[in-house]
Amino acid sequence: MAQTARSTQAAQGVGAARASGATGARGGRRRRPVSPGRVLAWVAMVVILLVTLFPFYWILRTALSSNAALYVDPTSPGPVGFGWGAFARVFGMQSVEEAIAEGGSGASIDFWLYLRNSVVVATVVTVCQVFFSAMAAYAFSRLRWRGRDAVFSLFLLSLMVPTIFTLLPNFLLVRQLGLIDTLLGIMLPGLFMTPFAIFFLRQFLANIPTEVEEAALIDGASKVRVFFNLALPMTVGPIATISILTYIGSWNDYFWPLMVSYTDESRVLTVALGNFNAQTPQTGPDWAGLMAATLVAALPMLVLFMAFARRVVSSIGFSGIK
Amino acid sequence: MTTTAPPTGARRRRRDDTRLALAFIAPATLGLLVFYFWPLLRGVWLSFTSWDVLTPARFVGVENYVEMIGDPVFWNAVRVTALYVVINIGVQTVVALLIAVLMQRLSRSILLRSLILTPYLVSNVVAALVFLWILDFQLGIGNNALEWLGLDRIGFFTSETWVIPTIALVNVWRHMGYTALLIFAGLLTIPPTMYEAARVDGASEVRSFFSITMPLLRPILGLVLIVSVIGSFQVFDTVAVTTNGGPVDASRVLQLYIYEKAFAQFDFGYASALSVALLLMLMVVTFLQYRITRAGQTDLS
Numbered sequence A: 001m002a003q004t005a006r007s008t009q010a011a012q013g014v015g016a017a018r019a020s021g022a023t024g025a026r027g028g029r030r031r032r033p034v035s036p037g038r039v040l041a042w043v044a045m046v047v048i049l050l051v052t053l054f055p056f057y058w059i060l061r062t063a064l065s066s067n068a069a070l071y072v073d074p075t076s077p078g079p080v081g082f083g084w085g086a087f088a089r090v091f092g093m094q095s096v097e098e099a100i101a102e103g104g105s106g107a108s109i110d111f112w113l114y115l116r117n118s119v120v121v122a123t124v125v126t127v128c129q130v131f132f133s134a135m136a137a138y139a140f141s142r143l144r145w146r147g148r149d150a151v152f153s154l155f156l157l158s159l160m161v162p163t164i165f166t167l168l169p170n171f172l173l174v175r176q177l178g179l180i181d182t183l184l185g186i187m188l189p190g191l192f193m194t195p196f197a198i199f200f201l202r203q204f205l206a207n208i209p210t211e212v213e214e215a216a217l218i219d220g221a222s223k224v225r226v227f228f229n230l231a232l233p234m235t236v237g238p239i240a241t242i243s244i245l246t247y248i249g250s251w252n253d254y255f256w257p258l259m260v261s262y263t264d265e266s267r268v269l270t271v272a273l274g275n276f277n278a279q280t281p282q283t284g285p286d287w288a289g290l291m292a293a294t295l296v297a298a299l300p301m302l303v304l305f306m307a308f309a310r311r312v313v314s315s316i317g318f319s320g321i322k
Numbered sequence B: 001m002t003t004t005a006p007p008t009g010a011r012r013r014r015r016d017d018t019r020l021a022l023a024f025i026a027p028a029t030l031g032l033l034v035f036y037f038w039p040l041l042r043g044v045w046l047s048f049t050s051w052d053v054l055t056p057a058r059f060v061g062v063e064n065y066v067e068m069i070g071d072p073v074f075w076n077a078v079r080v081t082a083l084y085v086v087i088n089i090g091v092q093t094v095v096a097l098l099i100a101v102l103m104q105r106l107s108r109s110i111l112l113r114s115l116i117l118t119p120y121l122v123s124n125v126v127a128a129l130v131f132l133w134i135l136d137f138q139l140g141i142g143n144n145a146l147e148w149l150g151l152d153r154i155g156f157f158t159s160e161t162w163v164i165p166t167i168a169l170v171n172v173w174r175h176m177g178y179t180a181l182l183i184f185a186g187l188l189t190i191p192p193t194m195y196e197a198a199r200v201d202g203a204s205e206v207r208s209f210f211s212i213t214m215p216l217l218r219p220i221l222g223l224v225l226i227v228s229v230i231g232s233f234q235v236f237d238t239v240a241v242t243t244n245g246g247p248v249d250a251s252r253v254l255q256l257y258i259y260e261k262a263f264a265q266f267d268f269g270y271a272s273a274l275s276v277a278l279l280l281m282l283m284v285v286t287f288l289q290y291r292i293t294r295a296g297q298t299d300l301s
Helices: A002-022 A036-063 A067-072 A085-090 A096-101 A111-141 A148-158 A163-176 A183-190 A195-206 A210-218 A223-234 A236-252 A255-260 A269-278 A287-315 B018-046 B063-069 B072-106 B110-121 B124-134 B141-148 B163-188 B192-200 B205-233 B237-242 B254-263 B268-293
Strands: none
Touching: A036 A287, A036 B072, A036 B110, A036 B124, A036 B163, A067 A287, A085 A096, A085 A287, A111 A148, A111 A183, A111 A195, A111 A223, A111 A236, A111 A269, A111 A287, A111 B018, A148 A195, A148 B018, A163 A183, A163 A255, A163 B018, A163 B254, A163 B268, A183 A255, A183 B018, A195 A236, A195 B018, A210 A223, A223 A236, A223 B018, A236 A269, A236 A287, A236 B124, A255 A269, A255 B237, A255 B254, A269 A287, A269 B124, A269 B237, A287 B110, A287 B124, B018 B268, B063 B268, B072 B110, B072 B163, B072 B205, B072 B254, B072 B268, B110 B163, B124 B163, B124 B237, B163 B205, B163 B237, B192 B205, B205 B268, B237 B254, B254 B268
16 A cells, blocks of 8 residues: 555655656646646636536435425525425334324334444445455465365456346355345345455455565564564555445445335335336425435445545555556 | 565474464455355356246346346346446546646645545545435526526436436546546656656657657556446446436346335346356456456556
8 A cells, every 4th residue: 555655656746746847837736827638628627527526416405405496496506495304204203193284204214223234234245345355355366275276266357247147046055044134144245255355355455575574584573473463554544445436336335235225124225216216296296305325325435435535546546456 | 566575495393374274264264155156156147047036046047138138128227337348448548648747747745635535535425425415306406507608507416318428427527536546656667767768759748648658558458447347337326326327228227126026126136147248248358458468468568
């Protein structure tokens, strides 16, 4: 990770020099004359950012509006008929009458429950998957054993299996195990590893200097101790990165939980959202409620990302496809 | 795939770690066998059976495949999926390349890159619902904006002509930032000296883009394309949430058809045959792409 960060910085320095050269400026980068091409490029960038970010603002604006006002005035840039009713509805804090009066379907929804289910699934999957993948990655990079490369190429082969192909048979397996409509059923296929996580972590574990490891071994540490007390701490950066990516991926998954979950018992946020959308009230969709629910589903990942943005952003690409 | 493991060299350790290694790879191997290889075999086997889950599976040979070849809904699904992939990948690649080059030229700020990545952090379901609202025929801000511009309102999710382009563009919105960052990382691998040399020779920005950036980016662009095409073929979430295949069959993509066959009609044999067909299509497309883009080779040297 340190290496990645350094090379990014180096590239940044080089890039700045190149950019200033491109506009024909000498000296400091702040005194660069503004060329028409550059202005045009920034305009394009701003348009792209607007397209990227506008939907998020529109979720917030709609969630804070009331349905009645939305039907009268759908275009005001700010919230119309401001209120927290949509959130109250989403968290099951309105009575059925209240909900229907405000344009909800009146069906029982409780996003606290779905939120809890999503947190449980994403957390358990991330912890188990990353830990088991790290163990395997350690065996594939730092242990010496016969057949290592052959077994590793089997794992690489599984990178090529598209998700769709495993979904149906996995559903049948989970059904045979009696785990339909349970959180464990949703988590099970992701608990053990993903080939990507193993591949990703193996690269970093392989880069730990041999001398460091040998010093520990000479001091009498076992290889198991080396893994826990040396290898894991030294790759804490990549482990954090892959954990965040796994967490976000697991949180956002829809197809698999849709197959496995049938009741509130195991309903995660994505499935609950789809369900909420399907329960359109007679009067028309409960847009305020839907957008409030959407915000509840999206916000935790946005906050998580904000906390680790630098790490995640600079790791994409360097590891994403190699 | 280069092996970065430390070279063993002549100095071999006395002890090998076979037992420890087996313990360390045990959980991952269990996952590999039970949730990757076993379903692969089982899926292929099921495609040769007739099975409604309740009664035991019955071997029917290639019956499912024969039925599939004569199934107009299947061929429609293939057509719809292909149209989706072409629009989705075409627009996404161009936009992502534009964003990546803009970032290369303008700024490398982490903030900018984070903002660009934001849509990728929300689920397909969230993206689908937001655009269902923004593009709603009566109340959506998108359609109201069209009216201000003096254009007709469009039933983005309700007209047969618009539904696939709309869904394709919704997914472009979610994935373009991520794709741009992948391409951007590729741009960082191009030695800056090449651009300086070109400038000394008097080449314009556009000229540099086509004679330096594009040829040197080709291997990475090829890989990005392969990964995104595989993902694109597996479109499901957005369709399931917004249109459920409608209007009529206009957005009934392959994955949705597979899902319906299995979970609405309990025809797991036929659904498995459809998955095999999708898998074969993916393999052919990936192979062709690999050959055409020569993704594995580099021109950097």
